[in-house]
Amino acid sequence: MAQWLHWIDLFGVAVFAISGTLMAYKKYMDGFGVVVLASVTAIGGGTLRDMILDLPVFWVQQPDFLYAILLAAFITIVWLRITHKFPYQILLVADALGLAFFNVMGLQKALNYGTGPFIAIVMGTMTAVFGGLIRDVICREIPLVLKGELYATTCIFGGMLYVLCTLVDTSASMAMLSGLLGTLALRLAAIYWHWQLPVFKGSH
Amino acid sequence: MAQWLHWIDLFGVAVFAISGTLMAYKKYMDGFGVVVLASVTAIGGGTLRDMILDLPVFWVQQPDFLYAILLAAFITIVWLRITHKFPYQILLVADALGLAFFNVMGLQKALNYGTGPFIAIVMGTMTAVFGGLIRDVICREIPLVLKGELYATTCIFGGMLYVLCTLVDTSASMAMLSGLLGTLALRLAAIYWHWQLPVFKGSH
Amino acid sequence: MAQWLHWIDLFGVAVFAISGTLMAYKKYMDGFGVVVLASVTAIGGGTLRDMILDLPVFWVQQPDFLYAILLAAFITIVWLRITHKFPYQILLVADALGLAFFNVMGLQKALNYGTGPFIAIVMGTMTAVFGGLIRDVICREIPLVLKGELYATTCIFGGMLYVLCTLVDTSASMAMLSGLLGTLALRLAAIYWHWQLPVFKGSH
Numbered sequence: 001m002a003q004w005l006h007w008i009d010l011f012g013v014a015v016f017a018i019s020g021t022l023m024a025y026k027k028y029m030d031g032f033g034v035v036v037l038a039s040v041t042a043i044g045g046g047t048l049r050d051m052i053l054d055l056p057v058f059w060v061q062q063p064d065f066l067y068a069i070l071l072a073a074f075i076t077i078v079w080l081r082i083t084h085k086f087p088y089q090i091l092l093v094a095d096a097l098g099l100a101f102f103n104v105m106g107l108q109k110a111l112n113y114g115t116g117p118f119i120a121i122v123m124g125t126m127t128a129v130f131g132g133l134i135r136d137v138i139c140r141e142i143p144l145v146l147k148g149e150l151y152a153t154t155c156i157f158g159g160m161l162y163v164l165c166t167l168v169d170t171s172a173s174m175a176m177l178s179g180l181l182g183t184l185a186l187r188l189a190a191i192y193w194h195w196q197l198p199v200f201k202g203s204h
Numbered sequence: 205m206a207q208w209l210h211w212i213d214l215f216g217v218a219v220f221a222i223s224g225t226l227m228a229y230k231k232y233m234d235g236f237g238v239v240v241l242a243s244v245t246a247i248g249g250g251t252l253r254d255m256i257l258d259l260p261v262f263w264v265q266q267p268d269f270l271y272a273i274l275l276a277a278f279i280t281i282v283w284l285r286i287t288h289k290f291p292y293q294i295l296l297v298a299d300a301l302g303l304a305f306f307n308v309m310g311l312q313k314a315l316n317y318g319t320g321p322f323i324a325i326v327m328g329t330m331t332a333v334f335g336g337l338i339r340d341v342i343c344r345e346i347p348l349v350l351k352g353e354l355y356a357t358t359c360i361f362g363g364m365l366y367v368l369c370t371l372v373d374t375s376a377s378m379a380m381l382s383g384l385l386g387t388l389a390l391r392l393a394a395i396y397w398h399w400q401l402p403v404f405k406g407s408h
Numbered sequence: 409m410a411q412w413l414h415w416i417d418l419f420g421v422a423v424f425a426i427s428g429t430l431m432a433y434k435k436y437m438d439g440f441g442v443v444v445l446a447s448v449t450a451i452g453g454g455t456l457r458d459m460i461l462d463l464p465v466f467w468v469q470q471p472d473f474l475y476a477i478l479l480a481a482f483i484t485i486v487w488l489r490i491t492h493k494f495p496y497q498i499l500l501v502a503d504a505l506g507l508a509f510f511n512v513m514g515l516q517k518a519l520n521y522g523t524g525p526f527i528a529i530v531m532g533t534m535t536a537v538f539g540g541l542i543r544d545v546i547c548r549e550i551p552l553v554l555k556g557e558l559y560a561t562t563c564i565f566g567g568m569l570y571v572l573c574t575l576v577d578t579s580a581s582m583a584m585l586s587g588l589l590g591t592l593a594l595r596l597a598a599i600y601w602h603w604q605l606p607v608f609k610g611s612h
Contacts, residue, residue: 024554030604032561033554036541047460052251052261057460063526118267133240137342138545138554146228146237146342153236196234256455256465322471337444341546350432350441350546357440400438 015098017072044131100183102128121159150190158183218276219302248335304387306332325363354394362387423506425480452539508591510536529567558598566591
């Protein structure tokens with residue numbers, strides 16, 4: 001099963017790398033810019049999580065994460081050069097998958113490390129969301145995550161489900177599956193029905 | 205006394221969380237954006253300090269810091285929705301208090317870790333100032349700290365006082381008190397008399 | 409030789425500090441802003457590298473790096489105030505030197521730590537390039553590194569040379585020298601002949 005998880009993890013990294021590549025495309029960056037943006041989006045959140053928990057940073061001993069990023073960025077560039085358009089609908093769904101897997105990975109790593117459930121939820125959400133936030137900051141966009149769409153909130157919801165399952169003492173895989181499907185279902189629903197968080201707006 | 209210090213620390217975190225929430229208000233962010241900006245402002249500097257000194261990050265084992273942030277952000281939002289204005293004068297004074305306490309916490313942690321006095325002053329100032337800097341970078345503002353007001357400089361001054369007290373061998377609490385009051389007094393004076401650093405301006 | 413390397417390292421830090429000071433000059437920052445930008449440019453990349461590899465951050469126990477930054481920033485400011493112009497050509501060459509040395513330092517530290525060659529090249533490039541990237545993000549510029557000039561790519565080339573030398577089992581100094589001269593030569597050539605990476609531009 002650990003092997004299976006690793007492939008899923010690589011898939012999540014690749015999806016987020018594609019989203020970073022698309023941003024670099026939008027901002028007229030060069031080849032190195034593509035690689036940096038793809039990497040930051042894909043492994044920024046997990047790197048921050050590992051540094052905060054003082055764990056070995058996950059990609060340093062496993063270069064295949066970086067190979068996955070390079071491959072995803074390369075295929076995206078070739079695709080864009082040939083077709084001049086991009087299947088955004090498919091990317092949205094893939095991104096929801098990546099979000100759900102990153103969330104569960106962060107939750108699991110934090111709980112294994114011995115944090116309490118509240119911090120674990122924070123870590124799961126950070127893993128899933130901070131890469132995209134750093135990408136937007138580098139590109140001088142106000143981060144998308146902070147602007148109304150039901151995105152990070154789905155991670156918090158999935159994290160609560162995960163933690164609840166842990167507390168009622170189900171198996172670890174059961175808890176992971178619940179967190180994963182919870183995040184994924186809520187995110188897909190938010191995409192489909194355009195759910196939004198109320199934007200914080202006063203009378204100013 | 206350790207208990208007393210913890211409450212002061214929570215107070216500093218809450219004050220900086222309010223300042224992050226106000227920025228999110230100004231930038232029309234959603235509920236998650238409020239939480240992220242409040243957290244980054246309140247614990248960004250201390251997190252960076254702990255990662256650089258390779259100490260356990262202070263809020264990972266003590267979730268009450270995050271509870272304090274959530275509470276402060278929530279009260280600020282409710283306050284803004286009801287009154288549609290904010291007591292900026294009071295916030296400025298509270299921010300000066302937070303600045304002074306964060307500075308002393310950073311100094312103390314660095315000296316306990318075994319750094320020299322110069323690095324300790326750097327760490328104190330970084331603890332106090334970097335959260336706000338990251339907040340401004342995320343919101344696409346040129347960081348306020350870098351733009352002329354006598355803000356970070358008060359931390360350097362307070363840090364020098366603290367280190368001097370350590371060198372002349374007073375008690376630890378005496379050194380902390382000197383650093384705290386030095387930072388606070390200079391900052392309050394800078395607010396009251398509008399003291400500024402000369403902005404770096406050539407003939408360009 | 410270790411002593412000699414340390415001086416070279418200080419030189420690289422000073423050169424990058426000058427480039428940070430120039431950016432602060434362009435952006436009308438105050439004295440503290442100058443110090444922050446100079447420091448972030450000079451030690452940002454190395455700090456991130458050490459945090460990711462979980463090594464002690466290099467400047468914490470060696471404050472002379474920070475002294476070098478302060479001195480370089482001070483001399484630059486005085487120079488700008490007196491002459492109102494700056495020898496950009498000389499700075500470009502010095503920056504190429506700094507780039508080459510930082511690259512080799514990052515490579516060496518990563519390989520000593522036990523990473524594979526691919527991660528070592530990533531670490532070398534990150535050490536050389538990330539400080540400038542953070543500087544640009546703080547100043548709300550789209551990072552220069554990501555915008556077409558042959559800059560980071562020279563680090564990747566130099567890193568490949570270094571790794572190749574290690575694989576064919578030359579001495580450590582020989583490998584370092586190859587990586588250094590490779591990076592430097594390619595960067596100087598890129599400056600002289602205005603070599604550029606193709607900017608990633610579709611039909612959008």
